[in-house]
Amino acid sequence: MIRKAKAVWHGNGRTGSGNLSSESGVLAETPYSFKTRFENEKGTNPEELIAAAHAGCFTMALAFGLQAAGFTPTELATEAAVALEPEGQGFRISRSALTLRAKVPNLDEAAFARLAGEAEKNCPVSKVLNAAITLDAKLVQ
Template identity: 85%
Template sequence: MIRKAKAVWHGTGRDGSGNLSTDSGVLGGTPYSFKTRFENEKGTNPEELIAAAHAGCFTMALAFGMQLAGLNPTELETEAAVTLEPEGQGFRISKSALTLRAKVPNLDEAKFAELAKGAEKNCPVSKVLNAEITLDAKLV
């Protein structure tokens, strides 16, 4: 399975701008720039997309883990907060903090913690990130 995305950029790093597109069409010429990345201009940025990918990957991995355990979650809600910090002349993604709130009938805290930790360790996006990953998981 291969998934593709394309970035097109015009101009310098600070003053230029670009757009991102995916083969699926979900992103189609979506703008990104210095201001969407480092300020609050409307558009997206690589870190936001990594956060979305990590939240989605982790949550789906957990749903599959729960299915294998015979559980049927009512709702799994995950937020991923990706930290970008200076490093040398550039930047690095240093952390992805996952916050999970789950509604799962007939699930005890110990099994919940085991399943959540397994999903955090085994989702493909967690495996590719060279960053600290934290998990705050609570049954609600």
């Protein structure tokens, strides 16, 4: 399976701008620029997309893990916070912090912690990130 996305950029790094499009069409010439990445201008940025990918991948991996263990979640809500930090002359994504709040009937804390930890380690996005990954997973009622 191969998934594709495309970036188009015009101009220099600070004052230029570009857009991102995905093969599925979910991203369709979505704007990005220095200001959408390092300030708060409307648009997206690579780190936001990585955060969305990590949250989505981890959550789906956990859903499959729970299913294999015989549990059906009512809700799995995950936030990924991706940190972009200076490194040398550039930057690096240094960490992705996953915060999960899960409603899973009849699941005890120990089994939940084990299944969530396995999902974090085995989701393909976790495997591709060269960053520290933390997981704060809680069962809620």
